[in-house]
Amino acid sequence: MIRHWLVHNWFHHILVTVGILAVFGAYKVTLQRMGSQAGEVLKLLVVMSTTREGRMGSRVVKFIQNELGAKYDITILDPKELDLPLVRMPIHHYDDRTQAPQVLLDIEAKLKAAEAFLFVTAEYNGSVPPALSSLLDHFPPGHTLFGYKPSGIVSYSMGSFGGMMGTVPLRQLLNAMGTVAVPESVHVPQVHSSLDEDGKVQGNDHLKSGLESLDTQLGWYAHSMKEYRKIHGVPKL
Template identity: 30%
Template sequence: MTEHSIEALPCAQSEVARQRLRIAMIIGSTRSGRFGPTVADWLAGRVQRRRDLDLDTIDLAGAGLPDELADHDDPTPAPVREIGQRLAAADAFIVITPEYNGSFPAALKNAIDWFDAEWAAKPVTVVSYGHDSDGSRATAQLRQIFAELNAVPIRRTVAVARAWQRFGADGSWPRRDPELEAAVCAALDQITWWATALRAARARGDFVA
Protein backbone atom coordinates (compact mmCIF):
# COMPACT_ATOMS: atom_id res chain seq x y z
CA MET A 1 0.00 0.00 0.00
CA THR A 2 1.50 3.35 -0.96
CA GLU A 3 1.17 6.57 1.01
CA HIS A 4 -1.12 7.97 -1.68
CA SER A 5 -3.71 5.33 -0.80
CA ILE A 6 -3.70 6.24 2.89
CA GLU A 7 -6.12 8.93 3.94
CA ALA A 8 -4.09 11.68 5.59
CA LEU A 9 -5.24 13.62 8.58
CA PRO A 10 -6.80 16.93 7.47
CA CYS A 11 -4.75 20.09 7.81
CA ALA A 12 -6.26 23.51 8.33
CA GLN A 13 -6.31 25.87 5.38
CA SER A 14 -5.25 29.47 5.82
CA GLU A 15 -8.16 31.88 5.59
CA VAL A 16 -5.92 34.87 6.26
CA ALA A 17 -3.65 34.81 3.20
CA ARG A 18 -5.35 36.43 0.23
CA GLN A 19 -2.46 35.40 -1.99
CA ARG A 20 -0.94 31.96 -2.07
CA LEU A 21 2.25 31.60 -0.07
CA ARG A 22 5.43 30.36 -1.74
CA ILE A 23 7.32 27.71 0.23
CA ALA A 24 10.92 26.92 -0.74
CA MET A 25 11.76 23.34 0.27
CA ILE A 26 15.51 22.74 0.45
CA ILE A 27 16.91 19.20 0.22
CA GLY A 28 20.09 19.43 2.29
CA SER A 29 21.86 16.16 1.57
CA THR A 30 24.08 15.74 -1.50
CA ARG A 31 25.81 12.45 -0.75
CA SER A 32 25.64 9.35 -2.94
CA GLY A 33 22.68 7.12 -2.06
CA ARG A 34 21.00 9.92 -0.13
CA PHE A 35 17.51 9.50 1.27
CA GLY A 36 16.51 13.16 1.17
CA PRO A 37 14.58 13.06 -2.12
CA THR A 38 12.36 10.28 -0.75
CA VAL A 39 11.45 12.40 2.27
CA ALA A 40 11.02 15.45 0.03
CA ASP A 41 8.64 13.66 -2.35
CA TRP A 42 6.55 12.47 0.58
CA LEU A 43 6.40 15.94 2.12
CA ALA A 44 5.67 17.59 -1.22
CA GLY A 45 2.56 15.45 -1.49
CA ARG A 46 1.34 16.91 1.81
CA VAL A 47 2.11 20.49 0.82
CA GLN A 48 0.45 20.16 -2.57
CA ARG A 49 -2.82 19.09 -0.96
CA ARG A 50 -3.20 22.59 0.41
CA ARG A 51 -4.83 25.37 -1.58
CA ASP A 52 -2.89 28.14 0.18
CA LEU A 53 0.68 27.04 -0.61
CA ASP A 54 2.89 26.88 -3.69
CA LEU A 55 6.02 24.74 -3.49
CA ASP A 56 9.46 25.35 -4.99
CA THR A 57 11.86 22.45 -4.38
CA ILE A 58 15.56 23.34 -4.29
CA ASP A 59 17.80 20.27 -4.42
CA LEU A 60 21.32 21.20 -3.36
CA ALA A 61 22.71 18.17 -5.18
CA GLY A 62 21.99 19.91 -8.47
CA ALA A 63 22.25 23.53 -7.39
CA GLY A 64 25.91 23.94 -8.36
CA LEU A 65 26.74 26.30 -5.49
CA PRO A 66 30.52 26.80 -5.20
CA ASP A 67 32.22 25.37 -2.13
CA GLU A 68 34.32 28.51 -1.67
CA LEU A 69 32.41 31.61 -0.64
CA ALA A 70 33.09 34.72 -2.70
CA ASP A 71 34.32 38.00 -1.25
CA HIS A 72 31.92 40.94 -1.25
CA ASP A 73 33.75 42.53 -4.19
CA ASP A 74 33.82 39.35 -6.29
CA PRO A 75 31.25 38.71 -9.05
CA THR A 76 28.31 36.61 -7.89
CA PRO A 77 28.45 33.13 -9.48
CA ALA A 78 25.49 32.31 -11.73
CA PRO A 79 24.19 29.41 -9.55
CA VAL A 80 24.19 31.72 -6.53
CA ARG A 81 22.18 34.34 -8.43
CA GLU A 82 19.65 31.73 -9.59
CA ILE A 83 19.12 30.16 -6.17
CA GLY A 84 19.14 33.58 -4.54
CA GLN A 85 16.24 34.73 -6.71
CA ARG A 86 14.22 31.68 -5.72
CA LEU A 87 14.95 32.17 -2.01
CA ALA A 88 14.12 35.88 -2.24
CA ALA A 89 10.76 35.02 -3.83
CA ALA A 90 9.87 32.59 -1.04
CA ASP A 91 7.65 33.48 1.91
CA ALA A 92 8.90 30.58 4.05
CA PHE A 93 11.38 27.72 4.07
CA ILE A 94 11.26 24.01 4.80
CA VAL A 95 14.70 22.45 5.26
CA ILE A 96 14.99 18.69 4.84
CA THR A 97 18.12 17.33 6.47
CA PRO A 98 19.67 14.13 7.73
CA GLU A 99 21.77 14.06 10.87
CA TYR A 100 25.45 13.31 10.22
CA ASN A 101 27.65 12.80 13.28
CA GLY A 102 25.35 14.84 15.48
CA SER A 103 24.96 17.68 13.00
CA PHE A 104 23.74 18.50 9.49
CA PRO A 105 25.54 18.21 6.11
CA ALA A 106 28.33 20.58 5.12
CA ALA A 107 26.59 21.25 1.79
CA LEU A 108 23.61 22.66 3.67
CA LYS A 109 25.79 24.98 5.76
CA ASN A 110 27.52 26.16 2.59
CA ALA A 111 24.15 26.91 0.97
CA ILE A 112 22.95 28.82 4.02
CA ASP A 113 26.12 30.92 4.19
CA TRP A 114 25.93 32.00 0.56
CA PHE A 115 22.84 34.08 1.36
CA ASP A 116 21.81 36.65 3.92
CA ALA A 117 18.92 39.02 3.22
CA GLU A 118 17.06 36.25 1.39
CA TRP A 119 16.41 34.51 4.73
CA ALA A 120 15.49 37.57 6.75
CA ALA A 121 12.05 38.02 8.33
CA LYS A 122 10.78 34.70 6.99
CA PRO A 123 9.80 31.54 8.91
CA VAL A 124 11.77 28.31 8.73
CA THR A 125 10.88 24.79 9.79
CA VAL A 126 13.00 21.63 9.62
CA VAL A 127 12.13 18.09 8.58
CA SER A 128 14.91 15.88 9.91
CA TYR A 129 15.57 12.17 9.60
CA GLY A 130 18.14 9.58 10.58
CA HIS A 131 18.88 5.92 11.29
CA ASP A 132 18.57 5.68 15.08
CA SER A 133 18.41 9.41 15.68
CA ASP A 134 15.47 11.51 14.52
CA GLY A 135 17.76 14.40 13.58
CA SER A 136 16.85 16.62 16.52
CA ARG A 137 20.46 17.70 17.08
CA ALA A 138 20.73 18.88 13.48
CA THR A 139 17.46 20.77 13.92
CA ALA A 140 18.66 22.46 17.11
CA GLN A 141 21.81 23.71 15.39
CA LEU A 142 19.88 24.97 12.37
CA ARG A 143 17.61 26.97 14.69
CA GLN A 144 20.64 28.85 16.02
CA ILE A 145 22.07 29.53 12.57
CA PHE A 146 18.83 30.77 11.03
CA ALA A 147 18.22 33.03 14.03
CA GLU A 148 21.59 34.67 13.33
CA LEU A 149 20.36 35.38 9.79
CA ASN A 150 17.22 37.12 11.08
CA ALA A 151 14.99 34.26 9.96
CA VAL A 152 12.27 32.96 12.29
CA PRO A 153 12.69 29.29 13.24
CA ILE A 154 9.20 28.14 14.21
CA ARG A 155 8.40 25.80 17.09
CA ARG A 156 6.80 23.07 15.00
CA THR A 157 9.18 20.69 13.21
CA VAL A 158 9.02 17.12 11.90
CA ALA A 159 11.47 14.43 13.04
CA VAL A 160 11.64 10.95 11.49
CA ALA A 161 13.68 8.27 13.24
CA ARG A 162 14.49 4.97 11.46
CA ALA A 163 13.49 6.63 8.20
CA TRP A 164 14.96 3.88 6.02
CA GLN A 165 12.69 1.35 7.72
CA ARG A 166 9.56 3.47 7.61
CA PHE A 167 9.60 4.42 3.93
CA GLY A 168 9.48 2.04 1.00
CA ALA A 169 12.28 2.15 -1.57
CA ASP A 170 9.92 3.92 -3.98
CA GLY A 171 9.04 6.60 -1.44
CA SER A 172 5.83 4.91 -0.36
CA TRP A 173 4.59 5.17 3.21
CA PRO A 174 4.03 1.58 4.30
CA ARG A 175 1.75 2.08 7.27
CA ARG A 176 -0.55 4.65 8.76
CA ASP A 177 1.29 6.93 11.18
CA PRO A 178 -1.16 9.43 12.71
CA GLU A 179 1.52 10.95 14.94
CA LEU A 180 3.76 11.85 12.01
CA GLU A 181 0.84 13.05 9.90
CA ALA A 182 -0.24 15.29 12.78
CA ALA A 183 3.31 16.68 13.07
CA VAL A 184 3.32 17.59 9.37
CA CYS A 185 -0.08 19.27 9.62
CA ALA A 186 1.00 21.25 12.68
CA ALA A 187 4.22 22.38 11.03
CA LEU A 188 2.44 23.46 7.83
CA ASP A 189 -0.30 25.26 9.75
CA GLN A 190 2.20 27.12 11.91
CA ILE A 191 4.57 28.09 9.11
CA THR A 192 1.59 29.34 7.10
CA TRP A 193 0.52 31.58 9.99
CA TRP A 194 4.02 32.99 10.39
CA ALA A 195 4.54 33.39 6.64
CA THR A 196 1.31 35.37 6.35
CA ALA A 197 2.15 37.61 9.29
CA LEU A 198 5.74 38.23 8.23
CA ARG A 199 4.85 38.89 4.60
CA ALA A 200 2.54 41.67 5.75
CA ALA A 201 5.26 43.01 8.04
CA ARG A 202 7.88 42.98 5.26
CA ALA A 203 5.47 44.85 2.99
CA ARG A 204 5.45 47.72 5.50
CA GLY A 205 9.22 48.01 5.08
CA ASP A 206 9.96 48.51 8.77
CA PHE A 207 12.22 45.47 9.35
CA VAL A 208 15.48 46.29 11.15
CA ALA A 209 18.32 43.83 10.50
Protein backbone atom coordinates (compact mmCIF):
# COMPACT_ATOMS: atom_id res chain seq x y z
CA MET A 1 0.00 0.00 0.00
CA ILE A 2 2.78 2.41 0.96
CA ARG A 3 4.77 1.41 -2.10
CA HIS A 4 1.75 2.07 -4.32
CA TRP A 5 1.27 5.51 -2.74
CA LEU A 6 4.95 6.40 -3.18
CA VAL A 7 4.93 5.35 -6.84
CA HIS A 8 1.72 7.27 -7.47
CA ASN A 9 3.05 10.37 -5.70
CA TRP A 10 6.38 10.18 -7.54
CA PHE A 11 4.60 9.80 -10.90
CA HIS A 12 2.33 12.75 -10.09
CA HIS A 13 5.33 14.99 -9.34
CA ILE A 14 6.96 13.99 -12.62
CA LEU A 15 3.81 14.90 -14.57
CA VAL A 16 3.54 18.27 -12.81
CA THR A 17 7.22 19.05 -13.47
CA VAL A 18 6.96 18.05 -17.12
CA GLY A 19 3.83 20.16 -17.47
CA ILE A 20 5.50 23.23 -15.95
CA LEU A 21 8.54 22.84 -18.19
CA ALA A 22 6.33 22.44 -21.25
CA VAL A 23 4.34 25.58 -20.44
CA PHE A 24 7.51 27.58 -19.79
CA GLY A 25 9.07 26.32 -23.02
CA ALA A 26 6.00 27.25 -25.04
CA TYR A 27 5.94 30.66 -23.35
CA LYS A 28 9.58 31.34 -24.26
CA VAL A 29 9.05 30.24 -27.87
CA THR A 30 6.02 32.52 -28.09
CA LEU A 31 8.06 35.48 -26.83
CA GLN A 32 10.79 34.84 -29.38
CA ARG A 33 8.30 34.33 -32.19
CA MET A 34 6.51 37.58 -31.36
CA GLY A 35 9.74 39.50 -31.52
CA SER A 36 10.80 37.99 -34.84
CA GLN A 37 7.42 38.28 -36.56
CA ALA A 38 6.52 41.76 -35.40
CA GLY A 39 8.07 43.19 -38.56
CA GLU A 40 9.08 46.75 -37.81
CA VAL A 41 12.40 47.45 -36.12
CA LEU A 42 11.82 49.00 -32.71
CA LYS A 43 13.34 52.34 -31.80
CA LEU A 44 15.45 51.71 -28.70
CA LEU A 45 16.80 54.63 -26.69
CA VAL A 46 19.88 53.63 -24.67
CA VAL A 47 20.34 56.08 -21.79
CA MET A 48 23.72 56.40 -20.09
CA SER A 49 24.08 57.50 -16.48
CA THR A 50 27.48 59.06 -15.74
CA THR A 51 29.73 61.89 -16.88
CA ARG A 52 33.00 61.29 -15.07
CA GLU A 53 36.32 60.71 -16.77
CA GLY A 54 37.35 57.11 -17.33
CA ARG A 55 33.79 55.83 -16.98
CA MET A 56 33.11 52.19 -17.80
CA GLY A 57 29.61 52.78 -19.14
CA SER A 58 30.94 53.29 -22.67
CA ARG A 59 32.09 49.66 -22.71
CA VAL A 60 28.65 48.47 -21.67
CA VAL A 61 26.95 50.57 -24.34
CA LYS A 62 29.27 49.15 -27.01
CA PHE A 63 28.47 45.64 -25.74
CA ILE A 64 24.75 46.40 -26.16
CA GLN A 65 25.31 47.80 -29.64
CA ASN A 66 27.34 44.73 -30.61
CA GLU A 67 24.64 42.34 -29.42
CA LEU A 68 21.43 44.20 -30.26
CA GLY A 69 22.41 46.56 -33.06
CA ALA A 70 20.95 44.31 -35.75
CA LYS A 71 17.59 44.02 -33.97
CA TYR A 72 16.88 47.62 -32.96
CA ASP A 73 17.21 51.14 -34.29
CA ILE A 74 19.44 52.31 -31.43
CA THR A 75 19.90 55.91 -30.32
CA ILE A 76 22.29 56.81 -27.49
CA LEU A 77 21.39 59.49 -24.95
CA ASP A 78 24.59 60.49 -23.15
CA PRO A 79 24.48 63.08 -20.33
CA LYS A 80 28.20 63.67 -20.75
CA GLU A 81 27.74 64.88 -24.32
CA LEU A 82 24.63 66.86 -23.39
CA ASP A 83 26.44 68.66 -20.55
CA LEU A 84 23.15 69.37 -18.78
CA PRO A 85 23.20 71.56 -15.65
CA LEU A 86 21.35 70.54 -12.52
CA VAL A 87 17.62 71.09 -12.84
CA ARG A 88 16.65 74.75 -12.77
CA MET A 89 13.43 74.58 -14.75
CA PRO A 90 12.00 71.34 -16.15
CA ILE A 91 10.79 71.56 -19.71
CA HIS A 92 7.13 71.22 -18.72
CA HIS A 93 7.36 74.31 -16.48
CA TYR A 94 7.86 76.64 -19.44
CA ASP A 95 4.62 78.42 -20.35
CA ASP A 96 6.05 78.94 -23.82
CA ARG A 97 7.78 75.75 -24.90
CA THR A 98 9.83 77.64 -27.48
CA GLN A 99 11.63 79.37 -24.60
CA ALA A 100 13.03 76.07 -23.33
CA PRO A 101 16.73 75.39 -24.06
CA GLN A 102 17.25 73.62 -27.38
CA VAL A 103 19.05 70.75 -25.66
CA LEU A 104 15.88 69.94 -23.69
CA LEU A 105 13.75 70.11 -26.83
CA ASP A 106 16.15 67.73 -28.58
CA ILE A 107 16.08 65.25 -25.69
CA GLU A 108 12.29 65.48 -25.50
CA ALA A 109 12.05 64.56 -29.19
CA LYS A 110 14.23 61.48 -28.64
CA LEU A 111 12.19 60.38 -25.62
CA LYS A 112 8.96 60.82 -27.54
CA ALA A 113 10.24 58.86 -30.55
CA ALA A 114 11.51 55.93 -28.48
CA GLU A 115 9.46 52.74 -28.34
CA ALA A 116 11.58 51.17 -25.60
CA PHE A 117 14.28 52.34 -23.21
CA LEU A 118 17.43 50.67 -21.95
CA PHE A 119 19.13 52.34 -19.01
CA VAL A 120 22.85 51.67 -18.57
CA THR A 121 23.54 52.59 -14.98
CA ALA A 122 26.41 52.68 -12.57
CA GLU A 123 25.85 52.64 -8.81
CA TYR A 124 26.71 55.77 -6.83
CA ASN A 125 26.55 55.29 -3.07
CA GLY A 126 23.98 52.53 -3.46
CA SER A 127 21.72 54.69 -5.60
CA VAL A 128 21.11 56.30 -9.01
CA PRO A 129 23.94 58.42 -10.45
CA PRO A 130 23.00 62.12 -10.24
CA ALA A 131 23.61 62.71 -13.94
CA LEU A 132 20.84 60.22 -14.75
CA SER A 133 18.33 61.33 -12.12
CA SER A 134 18.88 64.99 -13.05
CA LEU A 135 18.38 64.20 -16.74
CA LEU A 136 15.07 62.47 -16.04
CA ASP A 137 13.93 65.23 -13.67
CA HIS A 138 13.98 67.70 -16.57
CA PHE A 139 10.92 65.94 -18.05
CA PRO A 140 7.37 65.21 -16.92
CA PRO A 141 6.16 61.80 -15.78
CA GLY A 142 3.11 60.34 -17.43
CA HIS A 143 1.86 59.31 -20.83
CA THR A 144 3.46 61.93 -23.10
CA LEU A 145 7.05 60.63 -23.09
CA PHE A 146 7.45 57.50 -20.95
CA GLY A 147 3.97 56.08 -20.43
CA TYR A 148 3.00 52.70 -21.89
CA LYS A 149 6.54 52.01 -23.05
CA PRO A 150 8.85 49.39 -21.50
CA SER A 151 12.32 49.88 -20.11
CA GLY A 152 15.19 47.60 -19.18
CA ILE A 153 18.15 48.06 -16.87
CA VAL A 154 21.77 47.07 -17.39
CA SER A 155 23.91 47.93 -14.37
CA TYR A 156 27.66 47.69 -13.93
CA SER A 157 30.46 48.26 -11.46
CA MET A 158 34.10 47.42 -10.97
CA GLY A 159 33.09 45.37 -7.92
CA SER A 160 31.54 41.94 -7.54
CA PHE A 161 27.85 42.86 -7.59
CA GLY A 162 27.66 44.74 -10.88
CA GLY A 163 25.89 47.83 -9.56
CA MET A 164 22.93 45.80 -8.34
CA MET A 165 22.06 48.10 -5.43
CA GLY A 166 21.56 51.06 -7.74
CA THR A 167 18.90 49.27 -9.76
CA VAL A 168 16.40 49.21 -6.87
CA PRO A 169 15.92 53.00 -6.60
CA LEU A 170 16.19 53.27 -10.39
CA ARG A 171 13.20 50.96 -10.79
CA GLN A 172 11.22 53.18 -8.44
CA LEU A 173 12.21 56.25 -10.44
CA LEU A 174 11.30 54.64 -13.76
CA ASN A 175 7.92 53.57 -12.43
CA ALA A 176 7.34 57.13 -11.23
CA MET A 177 8.13 58.42 -14.72
CA GLY A 178 5.49 56.09 -16.16
CA THR A 179 7.60 53.54 -18.01
CA VAL A 180 7.16 49.82 -17.27
CA ALA A 181 10.47 48.37 -16.08
CA VAL A 182 10.60 44.72 -17.18
CA PRO A 183 11.46 42.13 -14.50
CA GLU A 184 14.70 40.90 -16.11
CA SER A 185 17.89 42.93 -15.69
CA VAL A 186 21.60 42.50 -16.39
CA HIS A 187 24.40 43.15 -13.90
CA VAL A 188 27.99 43.44 -15.15
CA PRO A 189 30.52 42.77 -12.34
CA GLN A 190 34.21 43.64 -12.70
CA VAL A 191 33.25 45.60 -15.80
CA HIS A 192 36.86 46.65 -16.40
CA SER A 193 37.84 43.02 -16.98
CA SER A 194 34.50 41.59 -18.18
CA LEU A 195 34.37 43.86 -21.24
CA ASP A 196 37.18 45.35 -23.29
CA GLU A 197 37.14 48.90 -24.67
CA ASP A 198 35.23 47.72 -27.75
CA GLY A 199 32.51 46.09 -25.66
CA LYS A 200 33.65 42.54 -26.38
CA VAL A 201 33.04 39.99 -23.65
CA GLN A 202 36.17 38.75 -21.90
CA GLY A 203 35.38 35.35 -20.39
CA ASN A 204 32.04 36.16 -18.71
CA ASP A 205 29.69 34.03 -20.81
CA HIS A 206 26.70 34.92 -18.62
CA LEU A 207 26.61 38.47 -19.97
CA LYS A 208 25.42 37.47 -23.43
CA SER A 209 22.79 35.06 -22.15
CA GLY A 210 21.65 37.62 -19.59
CA LEU A 211 21.24 40.32 -22.22
CA GLU A 212 19.40 37.84 -24.44
CA SER A 213 16.90 37.18 -21.63
CA LEU A 214 16.44 40.90 -21.03
CA ASP A 215 15.99 41.48 -24.77
CA THR A 216 13.35 38.73 -24.95
CA GLN A 217 11.24 40.49 -22.32
CA LEU A 218 11.89 44.03 -23.52
CA GLY A 219 11.08 43.16 -27.13
CA TRP A 220 7.88 41.35 -26.17
CA TYR A 221 6.65 44.23 -24.03
CA ALA A 222 7.66 46.83 -26.63
CA HIS A 223 5.98 45.10 -29.59
CA SER A 224 2.84 44.36 -27.57
CA MET A 225 2.53 47.91 -26.23
CA LYS A 226 3.23 49.43 -29.64
CA GLU A 227 0.46 47.42 -31.29
CA TYR A 228 -1.99 48.18 -28.47
CA ARG A 229 -1.20 51.91 -28.66
CA LYS A 230 -1.97 51.83 -32.38
CA ILE A 231 -5.37 50.28 -31.77
CA HIS A 232 -6.50 51.95 -28.56
CA GLY A 233 -4.24 54.94 -28.00
CA VAL A 234 -3.13 55.68 -24.44
CA PRO A 235 -5.15 56.81 -21.44
CA LYS A 236 -3.79 59.79 -19.56
CA LEU A 237 -1.91 58.93 -16.39
